Amino acid sequence: MISERLLTLRKQAGLSQQQVADAVGVTRQTVSNWELGQGAPALDRAAALARLYGVSIDDLANEEVGLVSSAGERPRRDLHVLHGLVGSAVQIELGADDLCFIPRATVLAVGDGWLRIESVEKTATFGSPKTGERRTVKLIDLADITGIAVIADEG
Template sequence: MLSKNLKIFRKRKGLTQENVAEALNVVRQTISKWEKGISVPDADMLIKLAEILDVSVSELIGSDVADEKNEDMKAVELARVVEQLASRNRRSKKVLKCVLIFLIILLLFFVFLCVINFATM
């Protein structure tokens, strides 16, 4: 819901992804990822984004703002979005760590082979 709403509200406001990115001090690709649903903004960015687009956070994430009972639902939805982002960040860090470990092992193996090859000469 956030990705679709972000694009709709941004266009209604007459802003480009670049305009929004500059206002938030992020790169344009970040806005693009949010609009494609690849990633989500953290809670602070979500609040700033809502201010830039002149909408409420609940409108941005797709909640109904007409009823005060929905305040709890908005908080739950916002917490879910933030947790989703944190989970993706944790996975990315784990993958990066595994790749780095693999590359270090590969480098050490290459150095070992070079030392053995040089020693036999």
């Protein structure tokens, strides 16, 4: 839900509700309501929030885009090396408890605090021997990445 994303993104940015409200031109109560799922930002406010958090509007609103973050204030980093990985296939090691390793992903974009990736996940239906695949897009908090390696082309 967008409410959970807004809360996670605000915490990751280390901002208070009042700071977010001031940045996007609404009241603190409005930000609180958005985070509680009692309404959602209009398109102009969503665009301002996306800019504030360094993500796209699609990443902010699309429930199919996963959000991987242990949430908390993060120092800003020099990201020029990561920008060079856009379009590359990589393996990602995460320090977050729920995920430890993403064996293959394509780096789609790098933001101030986020790595946007696309990966393929195996799917299975209970009781069926067949497996399938589905493409997923995730935003990964850079602070949760403990290692990243480029995968050589298989050709």
